[in-house]
Amino acid sequence: MRVLFFFFAFCSGELICDYGENCDRFCEAEICDYFWNVEYRYSNSWRTNDYQFGSSPFFRNLPLFWNETASRLEIPAMKKGYTQGVFIDDVKGEDGNTKRAEDNLDELFFIDGHADRRVITINGEFPGPKIHVKKGSTMRITIRNNLQVEGITIHWHGLHMVDNFWNDGAAFVSQCPINGGAKFTYIVRADNSGTHWWHAHSGIARFDGLYGPLIVLEPEEISSKVTSIPLTIGDWFQTDSISFIANDPFLLRMNTYPGNGPLTCATPYRSFFGGLKVTFFCLDSFVVNGRGQFRSQEDTSKGLFTIGERYLIPKNADFFKLRIINTGFEMLSAVTRLDGKKLNVTATDGRDLVPMEGDVLFLGVGETYDINVPILSDEDSLFLRFWLPVDHFGETADDFVHEPYLDIEFKRDANVAEGQFKTELFMRKPDDTVLQNEHDNSADLPIWVNCPYPEKNVICKSISDFKRLESSDYKYNTENSINTPANVSPLDEPDIILNIHTNFMTAGSSLNGIKLKYPTAPFFNGTDSEEITKCTKMQLRGEGGYCTQIMSAKIGDLVELRLSNLELSVSTRTYHSMHMHGYEFFLMATGFANYEEGRLTGNNEDISCGNRTGCPFVDYNEDVLNRQRKTRTSYIAKNSILVPPQGYAIVRFRASNPGIWPIHCHQGAHLYGGMSAFIEIKDDLLNRPFSYLPDDFPRCGNYRPTQMPKIDSEDLTGGAIISTSALIIIVAQFFVLLQ
Template sequence: MAAHLLLGALMLGSALAISYHKPAWIPLGDSLSPRLGQDVTNGNGVLGTLDAPRLAKFLPDTHASRHRRKGYSPTDIGIGDVPVTGVTRYYNFTITEQNIAPDGVVRSGMVVNGGYPGPTIEANWGDYFEISVVNALPNEGTSIHWHGLIQHETPYMDGVPGIVQCPIAPGGNFTYRFRADLYGTSFYHSHYSAQYTGGIYGAMIIHGPTENAQYDEDIGPVLLNDWYHLPPPQSNNNLINGKMNVSRQRCTPNAGISKFTFQSGKTYRLRLINAGAEGMQKFSIDGHTMTVIANDFVPLKPYQTDVVTLGIGQRSDIIVTATGKAGQSYWMRSDLGLNALSNPAGCTNNDGVSPLALAAIYYEGADTNSVPTTNSTVPESSIQSCMNDPLNMTVPYYSLTPSTTPAMSQNIDITFASNGTNYLFYMNNSTFRADYNDPILLEAKLGQTVFPAEENVISTGNASSVRFVLYNYAFTGAHPMHMHGHNYWVLAEGYGTWDGTVTNAGNPQRRDVQLLPPAQVNADLVVTSPSYIVLQFNADNPGVWPLHCHIAWHVSAGLYVSILENPTAIKSMHIPKPAAWTGKDVPDQIDSGL
């Protein structure tokens, strides 16, 4: 049984690699060294350079005071109100294909405006974003998802093909317009067939109240991601803000690392974002303690830690006090840990050569061309843990209490099995596949309530609150479960069968991605007990909302359900003309589509 599951994981990676025919990997051979005559740094991205700008606490406009109003709980629809600013922030994106080499190894990538990572977009809480996206890819569709935003009254701008829109066709364009209805740290990314793992992503910062934490300077986004020279499942490197050297074991010249500057005595906000494909990140700074002030878009009662765990799609805002002295330098670290395919205790599928990403922090007067010599004091047990911080540590700053008797409650079992050809993921015995030409939201607008089994639609009807108990029976590591359209409460986590106990029942943790731990296995790697998490949300945001694992290969292999919320309200919803796709000569769809 265990051997079959392990083989299945490898087959899954091999099968999904086909989806990477665009972007393609440049054949390696002896090409692990940078190629002369090409830009082999990082696609011209400014993040991670000493020229990277610090962020202001608010963008300038005539209504800045409205963003500073206190007393809001802006983390669920109907709780507090979003400021009306009358301001729109305009951006233009062009998606292209080009060779990039974040770590010195050249491969074909897909980038936004010619840079990797893509440009950082910013707004104040309550502003509108208006973003025009041109698909200049030669033969693939695309779409952009604005990760973590509620999209209240604009579910058709959520950016998921086959769910709320058709893909943007090659040579086509589409303009997204939506409200910055939450504040904090997030990112945007392609939601088309694991495409974002080739480079289509960037930070999204929304400025808002900061009464739960004070700091001197905002360093800005710190994007963390595993990186691939060859097709998955195993990553070959790990990056911080799109940069990292390849291990000396590969005999590759240094490609450069990200660099930051601190001044002794100051406090700094760092916005950590796991924008990777599969790898869980363990973030730390040698010799420094971190204070966590937000998870995803939810401000927290601050707490201190030596290591921050980030599953794919998760974000944590931290404050660091610069306790070093002039002339000193320190390593910033983000570790993928052990390889799960070779060690059952591992959390990620990396090749074991370069799982540790490093960046340098230089204090005033330090030589910024020097290499730090500091060591980590983070216990190995913390690096190897495949769970987020305990729920009782992560208490929202603004208190919200969920209903003890939700109107709807449902168990969802996650399994991993062969369909006779490939190993796929199933949620309640059904694996997902999108129809690019027939988005679910548009069918719901027409009054459809019954959908094909492969679209995995769960209707909440007119229920006012919904609870899902997710059970993981799959021997495939932890699953970062992301829900669109909501910040959900995380009521409980554990192993076996949930007994109804809620952690911090009066004010449970809220976020939009939570790690569902790995199932427990015996010495033969056979699952002996499932893991679980319990999620609950107020169903007051009509739309079709994805609930899925954010590991690219897992959602590509069907680990996904669509939450059809308040179908009656959707029928009366005004939906602008969607992006056009094609009714004939449909390109091959080689995975779930997402």
């Protein structure tokens, strides 16, 4: 059993996260440097530099499998030309002694037990390194892309990036992708505190694991004695991004859901959530901080061999904090205590809430929540269950198969100091039974927090039921101080209303009926350039299509975003987790569909498609919206929000940060399919963000020569160049000879 120790040691300047280095140190310096190598690893492997055949990358990532008969991990037979059937005991350590996998669990790269899954890692880690900094610090993160075959970018999800548009990390928006073999250094300021995260924002590299936590502390939190544990949670698929793209039904125009395959599990297996189709993708595993357990295909009551992780907390702790981030690709996630006690939700997307107790907390893709977990003095440990909440998974709503889930233990330990935690690795063997996820509804009317729909026999606490913790409003007073609760009052008339309607009107997915066509180069020349496929007036008025959709507002405007989700087809009704870069917005109103007995029976009556073909836009009942706004006494801040199926969410922000900011669904397949657009915040006075675009910033884009190259009569060696007519004669003579 190997114990890994995490601590918050003050550092100044450089943080070199290399193999074997502790990358979880807290940096209190004004400037924190990070050096990240992006590379592939494959699941079920052992990274060792001491293997007897040499130190090439192949032999430093030895494949492993669990020998059920021998009850041990082994290296499979090597490729032809090497010794066959080499066992794990043949690996030598630096001291020359034999190394066994069971004694070196921290060197093994297991995720859910499914072998040979290609994963994108940072310095060999999945998830990538955790960033802990103080509010106001500047991070310099140097990325070296060792993938060779694909470009990458990194987005700093939740940070406001005030006057820092070009470091936001969206490919072909604020920067060119970092090509294979190249380096790029991000300069990122920690303007706003809380639980955030970083992730790939190019293609669908996030699908392959390119993400990690980003925690920004207020000054008073630095000396806190509360144990705080960041957890990345979410769905995990046995296929990688390349297979995903190759088998994507939308890409292949198979919108009838073609059935089981390497990616799809739609026929006969459909997932139901409140009577909705949730996804046609196979729900393979659930991972917490990169660890899960995949079910055996031969015996679904058992899991494959993998490595588990438990968390050790101080012996005298009354409670501990979890900073939970849904880093999944497609699905809602949920968490509950197995002992029936309540969770205490204290923050979302980095902003403090009036604490709310509940039995189950739901997180949309991209959302973050902080929860306090009390632990009684006579409790040595407790378990939390994390899972993908799917009511049913079969042809009909009466069918039921497993929901991928994972139970995590939090255990007291006398060797853990106050405010710290350790992790302890252990082997999850195949004979450890994987039970069906059964929900404990023994509590009288269990409380669902961030409830995605009103279920029967539960108390549904939706996002609108949260209240902002006004005593922490001072945290909004950063460089972006104009976008504060005081400046977005629901009683004020907005300067501009932007309607953003999510649906699948255009093949793939769309906003306002338009599937996004990305620019061929970043917005270095603004929104009026040849790199952009501008939408026509007809497309913007509801015709839909494939173009670069850009909405706009001016500095100082009070912007009201109306996010709606109305599908004409029953088969495509689902939720959407909407995220905006460069801003947080304040929730003004929400509307659910009509439900009976936990099943959707009709659209929300506050919105309608009118007579529009395909429903590219919706009309709102303005009287209802006005009543909601006038009666709202507290409005919380979010950067990602669940827009309920056949419903809506109304949010506001004060335009204060110039840029061309993406707004998109954070569910990977929806984003990849085109459910994205841009909101340009114009600064006519100072011309930001173009005024601070670095002169030496990397460029990319289309190339078309303006003139043909001149051909001299002689080549570089002085020999004559054969003319076109002479070449024709020679070829003709050659064919004559062949006859």
